[in-house]
Amino acid sequence: MSGAERSTSFTSDRDGWDALARAVGQLASAMADTQGDGAFSGVATEVLAAQIAQLDPCPKEPVPFEEVVGEVALVLGTHGVNTTSGTTLAHLHSPTMTLSAATDAVISAANQSMDSYDQSPAATLVEDHLLAWLGGELGMEPGCAGVMTAGGTGSNVLALTLAREAAARRVGHSTVYDGLPPEASSWRIVTGEKSHFSIQRAAALLGLGHKAVVPVASVSSGAIDLEALDVALEAEAQRGHQVIAIVGTAGTTDLGSIDPLGALADRAEALGAWFHVDGAVASAFILSDRLAPRLAGIGRADSVTVDFHKLFWQPIAASALVVAGGERSFDLLRVPSAYLDREEDRAEGVLNLVGRSLDTTRRADALKVLVGLRTTGRARFGAMVERLVDLAEATAGLVESTEGLELVVEPSSVTVLFRYRGEVVDPEHLDAINTAIQRSLFTSGQAVVGRTVHDGRQVLKFTFVNPELDLGAVEATLELIASTGQKLAH
Ligand SMILES: Cc1ncc(COP(=O)(O)O)c(C=O)c1O
Structure with missing residues (x-):
């Protein structure tokens, strides 16, 4: 044929x-x-x-x-945008490990769905096994369990849906069966001002609204300012609001900053609030002995988002939510179904992962992750993540030594925020130049560079997700940015 x-x-x-x-x-x-x-x-x-x-x-x-x-x-x-190019530097969307991508093709062809054991027996056990291992690596207690989702957004929404149900149960209610109780108008989710917009999206979907999300000011690195957190918690208490969840971020989208997770765990514990960590970006640090200490306290979370399709180099879609277990388990949301997730299966120890998931039909994505991790091995994997962090640090130095450029914030993990400065003093003019740099590099195909707002000003962003990238390529792109800025300034 x-x-x-x-x-x-x-x-x-x-x-x-x-x-x-x-x-x-x-x-x-x-x-x-x-x-x-x-x-x-x-x-x-x-x-x-x-x-x-x-x-x-x-x-x-x-x-x-x-x-x-x-x-x-x-x-x-x-x-397309070539994720392996030395000038693709904008987003957290990585090149993929070839062996995982090949496995992805076979997963597609085999097309087993993860909702019930009788559709994907071995793949069900693989997902359960991989994510229990992941929970252990994160430092969570035995009994933790996970589910794969389509992305960090879905993982965060699922986590906060669990948090909302846990809060409802504490007042003898169930959002699953009864909808929101009257108290829900006073429920609050406290998180850093730099946390991902999916936290707001979750609040909107959960019927709490964006008003329920209390953004806490950050220190210069972008991590939550603990003094501001305590002031915010006190203010919420004064207003009669109940904090149902504290959300920490391990690797914020723009700054790569990591919240003081242990301190957040203390606050959540004292309030009886759900503690969720959005580790979409920096959770990969757990596989590096050098970087793992930066996540200290993550194991105390009730739930953790891990995106395998970011710094684990897996094909999209591959995210996971790991949940602590016991009273803080996926069972909070489980709706048994006669055709898919029967009570008798549970009694017999049969695992139907639909009981943990917002989706019903779902790909066997855990398998490609397992292949990627097993064929890379911990030492090499950890070194690859370390390389990206080192690249970000070295790039910050290069920005400072490139004429016309200015470092905006010291990098915390894999992103670098900087801007063209030249001799320009008018902030509006600078914003216009930096906007034009990013646009012209994209429309000319020379580079795909990130752009965001920091302290109200347009800034450029490099996101390091390509472990094959070398500093020479980064240096050339910085020079291109500086010369483009210079031309635009005149
Ligand atoms: C910190 C953080 N959380 C969550 C997400 C959402 O992840 P996804 O795009 O996989 O839905 C992102 C995306 O960049 C992120 O940076």
Whole structure:
């Protein structure tokens, strides 16, 4: 069947699997031919939109696979953002480990769903095993358990849904069965002002509203200011509000800062509040002896978000929520179902992961993570994470020695905030220049650099997620930014 792959063939026998291997081989080869070294082609949106609009999603007659291979390479290679490029520096969206990506293709083909044991027996046990191990690595007590989700946003929403139910149970109520109790209008979620917007999104989805999220001021690194936290907690108590959750962040999105997790655990414990740690970014530090101490206290959390698709280099989607267990377990939300998660299964010790999940049908994503970790090994894995942190530190030094650039904040983990400064004094003009730098590098395809707001001003951001990146490439991009800024300033 070589050369004539059809979408109507399935992996029902060796021929089917061979066809998959050939098809993946053709796609990979086309990607290798088109990807190049750059971050992005810089194609104009109108040109790209016109090309995409020409693709009839379901033509009357089938399109030969060879032709579609070219289309895939056009979308992901020619005009995609190359996560492996030395000039892709904006986001937390990493290159993926090849062996995990290959496993991902097989996971897709095998297509076992994680909702019930009778759909994915071994993969269910793999997910449970991997995430119990993860909880142990985080320092959580035996009995902790986890579930994979599509992303850090989903993990955070699930964590706060559990927190809300735990708060309701304490007043003899259940949000699962009765909806929100009258007290809910006074429920508050206290978190750092730099925490991820998914905390607000969770509050909105949970019927508490953004007003329920109390943002606490940070110290210059971006981590929660503990004095401000205590003032905020006291003020909430004075207002008669009940703090149902304290959310710490291990690796904030822009600054990479890590909250003082042990101190947050103390505050949460004293209040009987749920303690959630959003470790989407820096949780990978647990596998480095040098970096793990920065997460001290994470093991005391009631729940922790870990994103494997960030600093664990796994294909999207791969996030996990690990929950402490006992009274703070996924059972808070479990809704048994006669066809999927029966009480009799539970009695017989059969694990149906739908009982932990917001999704029902779900991919066997834990397996690719297991493959990635096992084939890398702890020592190499830890060294790869350390390399990124070292790169961020070295880059901060380079920014300071590059004429025209200014470091905005000392890096805390894998991000560096800086801006073009030159001789410009007007803050509005500086904002306009930095905005234009980021835009022009993107639209010319020269580099994909992050841009955010810090202390009310436009700043540029490098996010280091590519363990193969070398400092020379970073230095060249900094020089490009400085020279682009200089041109724009005149
Ligand atoms: C700290 C933090 N938490 C949560 C998220 C959301 O993760 P995801 O994009 O996987 O939903 C992000 C995304 O960048 C993040 O930086």
